[in-house]
Amino acid sequence: METLLPNTWDGNPNTRRLRLGVSKEQQSEDNEDEGTLEAMRVLLIQPPYDLFDDDPRQAMPPLGLAYIAAVLERSGHEVKIIDCVAEDFDRLTPMPDGRRRHGLDGADLIRAVAAFDPRVVGVSCLFSAQAPAAHQVCAQLKQLDTQIITIMGGAHPSAAPESVLADPFVDYVVLGEGEQTMLELVQALDAGCPLPNDPAGLAWRQDGVVTVRSRGVYWPELDTLPLPARHLLPMARYFEYRAPHGGRVKRHPCTNMITSRGCPARCSFCSIHTVWGRRYRAHSAARVIEEIEHLMTRYDVREIQFEDDNLTLHKTRFVEICQTLIERRIDLTWTTPNGVAMWALDEQMLELMRRAGCHHIALAVESGVPRVLGQIIKKPLDLARVPSLIKACRRLGMGVSVFFVVGFPGETKDEIRQTIDYAINLEADQVNFFTATPYPGTELYRQCVDERLIAMPIDYTTLRVGRPVISTPDWTSDELAELVRAAQARFYRRVLTRRPLHFVSLALNHFVREPVATMRKLRNTFLPRLIEAAPGPEY
Structure with a gap:
């Protein structure tokens, strides 16, 4: 079939466009025969x-x-x-x-x-x-x-x-x-x-x-979607590379799944609503189990990374998933590298997750300062619940990573330091500090453009969570970068002194996968003054 010409359309959605080498009369005849x-x-x-x-x-x-x-x-x-x-x-x-x-x-x-x-x-x-x-x-x-x-x-x-x-x-x-x-x-x-x-x-x-x-209506019943066409992907290569999101893998082969879409929260820095919308939609528990069993049967998968933004939001559904994994004795381990909805978590839920095969979860706390969390980030989270959830994870033998985002307009240096202190004192297995990044489509982006807090025109290559681009009257992007670097180094030093075996395990896990990048990361974190003087690696 001939290819459509790009510039012969009159703008009317009901008007058909000419095709290369075909007369208007012939195209008219073709268009009448949709079969x-x-x-x-x-x-x-x-x-x-x-x-x-x-x-x-x-x-x-x-x-x-x-x-x-x-x-x-x-x-x-x-x-x-x-x-x-x-x-x-x-x-x-x-x-x-x-x-x-x-x-x-x-x-x-x-x-x-x-x-x-x-x-x-x-x-x-x-x-x-x-x-x-x-x-x-x-x-x-x-x-x-x-x-x-x-x-x-x-x-x-x-x-x-x-x-x-x-x-x-x-x-x-x-x-x-x-x-x-x-x-x-x-x-x-x-x-x-x-x-x-x-x-x-x-x-x-x-x-x-x-x-x-814009589309106002999203796919309403996710169970009517077919399973992802993994047969079109080189699955054996992903298993061979062993380089998944987050890196917290206990068993191989490991792959990813998404069981829900949409997030009702309105965090100022998050752009996921531009893709999934804000209304929460989820596959049924039966459909989730069907996909898990398909992955295990066809690809011999033994671990899954659930990439949902809100895996636990619908508590009844999630409990059914976990109970089915337990009752059927499905031999699977799994993690939540994108984080889970903490307002749906309690010790009973964590215990159920552990019995169902979860060995590591990520908690997106974002800030340790209630004012920043509520008034600036606009995330519905009670910070008082976080330490007990982490202690419960540790007691159950589950690893736990915690994410923090600092450097929002209106956040002071003192508040950034308070978040850092709060994060390090949580005794989590891993703490990651990220900088607020003004992605297009977010409230943060509009604020930064309106208040001229980022250089314009924006260089999209700089929009990375570890590369500060925002400067405010309270701090510059360079000062923020140094605060985050020092915070990450402080966390690792604390782990090294209090849990040396865990520190070695973390370092080896990254080094085996990516020796050059890991050495660069360690140098950038602990020896910042040597960065500019040191030669780059050869590839």
Whole structure:
């Protein structure tokens, strides 16, 4: 089937667009016969990641793409997924700014694309810092064939569609969760129409003008989604690399799952609502168990990382999942690297989780100062409950990591230090200090732009939780970086003196996986004055 011309559409969603080498009369005849449409060949790409010198490499299945692929396959389309990191995990290409591009890139990626010969290519862009790599992939696709239709999706394009569509190599942006919107767009393109009858959930550019149509309704019943199309992913490679999110793995093979979407909380720094929305939706307990058993049977999986933002929010559902794992004696261990909803946790729930196979949880506390937590971050959390939850985890033999975010506008240096003291005194197995990062689509981003607290135009490559970009009248970004570095070093020194075996275990776990990045991280944390003088590693 011929490829649609990009600039012959009049802007009406009900108007069909000319195809290369086809007369208007012939196209009219073709459009009348909807029964002869061919299956679209759709390629979905997870671009390479750009890493700083002390960033560890990670490789886990891109479940967002796998869900989209499953929905497209179910509708009869031919789909392929290229995860650039998994395809060439050992490739680290030096970049002019000192970072390294991790994964398949350039001519090798384009050869893989050409071999599949897609009509439509969807490019994922989960994080703003990944935007340059995603845009470069789109440029390479258009260099290969200008008639390839390029679509970008993920948290960053969902929050900044106008910015993304300023790139002439990007034809469409899918806003929010992608299954329904991508399917409707592909079906429309296959029928010779540039847009679905209802283009909700899409942004597009016509004659230099960008139109954004947000989707108000999300996929209501998650159980009606097919299982993610993991058969299109190189699962054996993920198991071989052993480089999952968070790194807290007890057994292999290990993989990831998402059992729910949406977060009703309104934390000022979080952009996940731009993808999943704010209404909580979840797979049923029966469907979760079905997917677990599928992973264990087909891929011999023995550990799962639940990537949900709110795994425990629906308490009845979560209890049913745990009880089923226990009653069926399912031989599985699992973790929650993204954190859990602490307002749904108590000692009884933690004990149930432990019996069901959980060996490590992450708690996203964010701040140790009630004023910052309630008035600035706007997170509904009672700090008084946190120490008892951590003690319960330790008593049950569960590891626990705690996340803190500092450096918000309106937060003072003294409050940052209070959070650091609170965090270190919790006696958690791991404490991670991050800096508030103004991702597009967040309240924090709007505040920083309005109050001119970040340099503009914004450099998306700098939007990383460990790289401060905000300066306020109370502190500069450099001062904040030093506060966080010193806090992380203080935590590790405390662990070394109080729990030396645990410190050695932590260090070895990271060093075995990423020796060069681990040494750089240790040096950057404990010996900051040597950073600029020391030579970089050779790759």
